[in-house]
Amino acid sequence: MPAPRQVCIAVIGVGGVGRCFLTQLQDLSARLSQSRLNPIYLSLILVSRSSKLLHSPSYKPINLATWEDDLNASTVSVLPPSEIASYLENAPARVVLVDNTSNQDVANAYPLFLKKGISVVTPNKKAFSDSFQLWKDIFDAALNGQGSGGYVFHESSVGAGLPVISTLKELVETGDEVRKIEGVFSGTMSFLFNSFMPVGGGGGSFSAEVKKAKELGYTEPDPRDDLNGLDVARKLTILARLAGLEVESPTSFPVQSLIPKELESCSSGDEFLARLGEFDDDMEKLKKEAADEGKVVRFVGSIDVAKNDVKVGLEKFDVSHPIAALKGSDNIISFYTKRYGDNPLIIQGAGAGGEVTAMGVTGDLVKVIRLLS
Amino acid sequence: MPAPRQVCIAVIGVGGVGRCFLTQLQDLSARLSQSRLNPIYLSLILVSRSSKLLHSPSYKPINLATWEDDLNASTVSVLPPSEIASYLENAPARVVLVDNTSNQDVANAYPLFLKKGISVVTPNKKAFSDSFQLWKDIFDAALNGQGSGGYVFHESSVGAGLPVISTLKELVETGDEVRKIEGVFSGTMSFLFNSFMPVGGGGGSFSAEVKKAKELGYTEPDPRDDLNGLDVARKLTILARLAGLEVESPTSFPVQSLIPKELESCSSGDEFLARLGEFDDDMEKLKKEAADEGKVVRFVGSIDVAKNDVKVGLEKFDVSHPIAALKGSDNIISFYTKRYGDNPLIIQGAGAGGEVTAMGVTGDLVKVIRLLS
Numbered sequence: 106m107p108a109p110r111q112v113c114i115a116v117i118g119v120g121g122v123g124r125c126f127l128t129q130l131q132d133l134s135a136r137l138s139q140s141r142l143n144p145i146y147l148s149l150i151l152v153s154r155s156s157k158l159l160h161s162p163s164y165k166p167i168n169l170a171t172w173e174d175d176l177n178a179s180t181v182s183v184l185p186p187s188e189i190a191s192y193l194e195n196a197p198a199r200v201v202l203v204d205n206t207s208n209q210d211v212a213n214a215y216p217l218f219l220k221k222g223i224s225v226v227t228p229n230k231k232a233f234s235d236s237f238q239l240w241k242d243i244f245d246a247a248l249n250g251q252g253s254g255g256y257v258f259h260e261s262s263v264g265a266g267l268p269v270i271s272t273l274k275e276l277v278e279t280g281d282e283v284r285k286i287e288g289v290f291s292g293t294m295s296f297l298f299n300s301f302m303p304v305g306g307g308g309g310s311f312s313a314e315v316k317k318a319k320e321l322g323y324t325e326p327d328p329r330d331d332l333n334g335l336d337v338a339r340k341l342t343i344l345a346r347l348a349g350l351e352v353e354s355p356t357s358f359p360v361q362s363l364i365p366k367e368l369e370s371c372s373s374g375d376e377f378l379a380r381l382g383e384f385d386d387d388m389e390k391l392k393k394e395a396a397d398e399g400k401v402v403r404f405v406g407s408i409d410v411a412k413n414d415v416k417v418g419l420e421k422f423d424v425s426h427p428i429a430a431l432k433g434s435d436n437i438i439s440f441y442t443k444r445y446g447d448n449p450l451i452i453q454g455a456g457a458g459g460e461v462t463a464m465g466v467t468g469d470l471v472k473v474i475r476l477l478s
Numbered sequence: 479m480p481a482p483r484q485v486c487i488a489v490i491g492v493g494g495v496g497r498c499f500l501t502q503l504q505d506l507s508a509r510l511s512q513s514r515l516n517p518i519y520l521s522l523i524l525v526s527r528s529s530k531l532l533h534s535p536s537y538k539p540i541n542l543a544t545w546e547d548d549l550n551a552s553t554v555s556v557l558p559p560s561e562i563a564s565y566l567e568n569a570p571a572r573v574v575l576v577d578n579t580s581n582q583d584v585a586n587a588y589p590l591f592l593k594k595g596i597s598v599v600t601p602n603k604k605a606f607s608d609s610f611q612l613w614k615d616i617f618d619a620a621l622n623g624q625g626s627g628g629y630v631f632h633e634s635s636v637g638a639g640l641p642v643i644s645t646l647k648e649l650v651e652t653g654d655e656v657r658k659i660e661g662v663f664s665g666t667m668s669f670l671f672n673s674f675m676p677v678g679g680g681g682g683s684f685s686a687e688v689k690k691a692k693e694l695g696y697t698e699p700d701p702r703d704d705l706n707g708l709d710v711a712r713k714l715t716i717l718a719r720l721a722g723l724e725v726e727s728p729t730s731f732p733v734q735s736l737i738p739k740e741l742e743s744c745s746s747g748d749e750f751l752a753r754l755g756e757f758d759d760d761m762e763k764l765k766k767e768a769a770d771e772g773k774v775v776r777f778v779g780s781i782d783v784a785k786n787d788v789k790v791g792l793e794k795f796d797v798s799h800p801i802a803a804l805k806g807s808d809n810i811i812s813f814y815t816k817r818y819g820d821n822p823l824i825i826q827g828a829g830a831g832g833e834v835t836a837m838g839v840t841g842d843l844v845k846v847i848r849l850l851s
Binding site for chain 1: 502505506509515516621639640641644645648649651652653654798800803805806808817818819820821822823824825826827828833834837840841844848849
């Protein structure tokens, strides 16, 4: 019988996703340690939020039931990524860094962590959708976990817990030819357009629907951060690169912003929302045009691999199209490939939210643990 | 830089799926061996079909470009699984057995292979849907690849290359509560009912649609092998077990057969087809009942985990339901879970066919190679 195995975990970021992840980690840790034949022991050796950090020079595990009080009681300020990396590389077992932030500085340090043999799992889109150079640096350093590098997994960077990235990677790795990827990649945009123009008619004015979405918590604090399309552009950048395209950045292809030019300079989200109604006529016109053709309007992203064509924006869909039939804030992603022919492989479901995003992170962690132990 | 790594492959079954797999293996083998930093060398050391076997006592690799001619030229008769296992366990590297048959005897030998450290990847449903004892024996012997056992993966046993099993496993492993699984699990049944009762009306008589499906190659040589529901029952058995239910066998829960009692004793598929029209009125009645309610009829499987309720048969669906909107011979599988709430996680696409089934097998092989090397 093999010796008991240990894996160390470090968690940066304890916001909505981070808290859900830590709850899932407590559960996972209990189950893995109780395995009859092959127990694996997970040790949380660092947890940090924007201002504070909890760790132990002797790598004494942090209690998963009391991490929050212990972090609150910590007097240690947050450390720069390079110092965190130095602490982690001397840990008594292989280490997985779980980055639950959307911080660019942490993302920029992934190559450093990976070169030191520290694995990374994260929903942080910035690491994989920023410059193509950072993408290359990350995957060169990772070497898929071979050599001395750590493993890197980022399922939740697109579609939260939905198996989008793993499916695309498998299509590519098994030699299928991915021709087109198309879908609704933003929970906010999904909710907004499913409400603004539901199949069968109805829906309020665009500005009213944006206000409703904000009230229900479906938008960022400043809704312009959703309406500018950059979140979708980042996800498209990631998928296009996995499909083999060298996309330079999320601003290197056409992205339609739903922020009227005249409102780009509004000093606050509130001012923006107060004035958005001035432009409702433009959106009503689009809606009417689509309705006259028996279609609905949706905010989608698409990648045509052969044409090297990536774009994000409004498009019209027949009411019988799966994209038109989407409900709530669900995402839908269609993969058109040589093997699947005319009927794409489709994945659909909640693409945002703390629990399902954390699930993608926990799922990646399970994969890394299996590869490490 | 680490030493070059080698993994040995043995392939049993070279029918439709097996041939597609061997083509994909040739491609995969070339790509893995050409990896700049971490080449992995795959050696095909055994290939067999029902009557013949090709291998080499010195484990000299079989040429992936000429395996078919070489197998045809072989004078060795097929060996029993126990002798194959003895040959494989002395191979010069870790071995993955790829079983592309639907043979029960081979399936029964999985525990033997796994105990010898030989990993198994397969689309063979019989191994995972036969007695619950065989299921336990397989996974006890595999120990998830820990200890001395090999790994076992069987993505293509449900939904071919669609990520159905990996998704269900991840939901369970990350601590979600799977409440219900529902879907269309048979390409044949999908095609049949999408033609018999398309949304919007139309469709021929049931017997005419069965004949058409057979002519187009969508059914087994004897269509009763599809219409008895056993194929779907096997898939449901696998998913229910992964969701935690101890389903004894695919005949231990209600399965609706579409073979009229009076035709069960027909001596041939042709006689059955010739007489099926006598029962068209029954199916027309069902169709009319559903149409009067604004619904369509589909052949589905469902698992209610809390109620320990597994069933297979005809059900009516609203025309706006995703199951009603299915096209061609596509499968659709919906996972209702605590985290995903009212809107399920849905996976949809081709669930049968040589290329996509082989893709699931190749994808599993990639996973095992990563775990072994």
